[in-house]
Amino acid sequence: MTLWVLIGIVIKILMIVGITQGTVAYLILVERKIAAYAQDRIGPNRCGAQFGLPAALLQPLADGAKMLLKEDVVPKYVTKPLYILAPWIAIVTAMIGFAVVPFGPVGPNQLIDFQIAPNVDMGLLYVLAVGSLAVYGVILAGWASNNKYAFIGGLRSSAQLISYELPLGMSILGMLLLAGSLDMNQVIAWQSQNAWGVLVQPLGFILFFTSAFAETNRLPFDLPESEQELVGGFHTEYSAMKFGMFFLGEYLHIITVSFITVILFWGGWHLPFLGLTPESSGLIDTLLKVGIITGKVFLAILFIMWIRWTLPRFRYDQLMDLAWKSMIPLALINLVATAGIVQLVRTYWN
Amino acid sequence: MRVDDPQLKKIEPPKMTLADRFFLPQVAAGLVVTGKHIFGVAFQDTAITVEYPEVQHVPSPVYRGVHRLNKDEEGRPKCVACMLCATACPAHCIDIVGATAPASWPDREKYPESFVIDELRCIYCGMCEEACPVEAIELTGLYDLTGLSREEMIFDKTKLLSVFDVTRDAEPMRFTTPPPEASSATQALESPVS
Ligand code: SF4
Numbered sequence: 094m095t096l097w098v099l100i101g102i103v104i105k106i107l108m109i110v111g112i113t114q115g116t117v118a119y120l121i122l123v124e125r126k127i128a129a130y131a132q133d134r135i136g137p138n139r140c141g142a143q144f145g146l147p148a149a150l151l152q153p154l155a156d157g158a159k160m161l162l163k164e165d166v167v168p169k170y171v172t173k174p175l176y177i178l179a180p181w182i183a184i185v186t187a188m189i190g191f192a193v194v195p196f197g198p199v200g201p202n203q204l205i206d207f208q209i210a211p212n213v214d215m216g217l218l219y220v221l222a223v224g225s226l227a228v229y230g231v232i233l234a235g236w237a238s239n240n241k242y243a244f245i246g247g248l249r250s251s252a253q254l255i256s257y258e259l260p261l262g263m264s265i266l267g268m269l270l271l272a273g274s275l276d277m278n279q280v281i282a283w284q285s286q287n288a289w290g291v292l293v294q295p296l297g298f299i300l301f302f303t304s305a306f307a308e309t310n311r312l313p314f315d316l317p318e319s320e321q322e323l324v325g326g327f328h329t330e331y332s333a334m335k336f337g338m339f340f341l342g343e344y345l346h347i348i349t350v351s352f353i354t355v356i357l358f359w360g361g362w363h364l365p366f367l368g369l370t371p372e373s374s375g376l377i378d379t380l381l382k383v384g385i386i387t388g389k390v391f392l393a394i395l396f397i398m399w400i401r402w403t404l405p406r407f408r409y410d411q412l413m414d415l416a417w418k419s420m421i422p423l424a425l426i427n428l429v430a431t432a433g434i435v436q437l438v439r440t441y442w443n
Numbered sequence: 444m445r446v447d448d449p450q451l452k453k454i455e456p457p458k459m460t461l462a463d464r465f466f467l468p469q470v471a472a473g474l475v476v477t478g479k480h481i482f483g484v485a486f487q488d489t490a491i492t493v494e495y496p497e498v499q500h501v502p503s504p505v506y507r508g509v510h511r512l513n514k515d516e517e518g519r520p521k522c523v524a525c526m527l528c529a530t531a532c533p534a535h536c537i538d539i540v541g542a543t544a545p546a547s548w549p550d551r552e553k554y555p556e557s558f559v560i561d562e563l564r565c566i567y568c569g570m571c572e573e574a575c576p577v578e579a580i581e582l583t584g585l586y587d588l589t590g591l592s593r594e595e596m597i598f599d600k601t602k603l604l605s606v607f608d609v610t611r612d613a614e615p616m617r618f619t620t621p622p623p624e625a626s627s628a629t630q631a632l633e634s635p636v637s
């Protein structure tokens with residue numbers, strides 16, 4: 094029995110790793126297309142036309158081959174062990190967050206548990222903890238490069254991530270109070286029985302989403318790599334696949350963040366009027382749930398990309414002001430208000 | 444400039460309203476703008492770029508590309524080897540060797556025996572075109588200027604004249620009429636004091 098569980102988990106891990114890597118490759122294509130469209134260009138549309146495939150469907154393959162075949166330049170002056178370790182940290186920390194993310198229905202009476210580690214009680218805590226580890230990749234990359242631009246990029250990143258960790262953590266606390274659990278499946282179940290998180294916690298949602306941008310180093314908060322002032326920021330000295338791994342890490346992060354957003358605030362696999370309940374199993378229901386959750390995640394990713402090609406970068410002091418002077422107080426107010434209301438409702442209703 | 448110079452204009456940055464300071468309305472407005480562009484290109488074909496090798500881009504009429512040496516009605520180069528273009532050229536990339544015009548060309552004293560432009564040194568500023576008194580040198584709309592060696596990119600008289608043959612129909616010469624007769628152009632000014 095335990096052996097079968099183990100094999101099942103290994104298969105799930107392999108599938109998730111494979112699927113997410115493939116998704117990342119195509120997300121890069123999607124991002125390039127959105128960038129092109131937002132700038133009134135056409136974007137990549139050639140690669141694959143030779144084989145009759147539309148819309149540059151082979152572009153990710155070409156990109157990947159390029160990354161792998163390029164010369165991997167390691168400058169003489171870098172601190173080598175850390176320099177090589179940093180991209181691995183970036184990619185591993187982005188990957189292990191997926192361990193507790195439910196990709197579909199999870200529960201005792203389901204066909205399969207769509208989660209590598211099913212029903213972890215502290216799932217969200219784990220995701221947050223692992224997510225903040227990602228900053229080590231960036232800092233170490235900046236530090237090991239022995240390059241002033243990379244170093245400044247790394248420093249900025251540490252300050253930025255530490256600041257935005259606070260509103261990120263506090264903004265979801267309201268939702269957790271309502272659901273009464275850190276287990277993501279419980280949060281989805283609560284939303285399917287009551288209302289989507291974005292309706293009951295609109296402020297929490299906005300704060301979470303904004304800090305999520307900062308956590309993933311995406312525009313408008315991509316100060317660690319701001320090209321105009323810092324060349325490439327923390328990855329100035331990286332080339333070929335080592336650079337590609339940072340890139341991969343960033344996109345994996347986007348996927349994780351989108352999953353958390355969907356699970357916490359957009360109701361997970363729940364859609365109104367479909368009659369899906371946490372208990373509903375069966376093949377069709379299961380497929381529906383997986384489809385809905387992936388669809389929502391895709392929408393969230395599209396939205397993140399759309400934002401990226403809309404907003405210019407913040408100035409550094411504005412970034413810090415936003416975190417410490419607006420978002421953290423707002424998150425605190427949100428938390429206290431939610432706690433008060435939850436307490437009142439629990440005391441007087443039940 | 445002094446700080447209290449009366450001509451100095453002080454401009455205050457516009458005050459941010461409360462809504463501005465929340466960023467979100469502005470963010471939404473920005474999303475609408477880019478959203479329109481994305482929608483337009485994706486569904487209404489409003490992209491301003493073209494699929495290059497298949498569709499050729501047509502530059503604006505004032506585009507400054509490869510040079511050409513204009514010919515007159517008899518097929519002779521219009522250039523009179525006055526060296527004005529070579530003098531005006533800020534990149535010093537025009538090299539002209541003038542010679543006395545053959546006796547059968549009574550309308551000019553000299554003609555260019557050799558006329559060479561280094562297209563790689565040229566900065567396509569158009570000064571030569573402006574300096575020429577007889578409109579003999581012009582910049583065309585040809586933009587795909589490529590070559591496999593540096594020597595190939597040094598255009599001599601034959602090549603510059605052939606550029607004219609290629610582009611003659613698409614871009615007619617801007618001034619086709621011969622310069623007016625000197626006698627009719629210069630007239631005695633009436634003295635203002637009489
Ligand atoms: S375009 Fe400018 S740089 Fe080029 S040949 Fe003419 S004057 Fe010289």
Ligand code: SF4
Nearest residue numbers: 522523525526528575
């Ligand atoms: S091209 Fe024009 S400016 Fe240059 S030498 Fe000939 S006549 Fe003079």
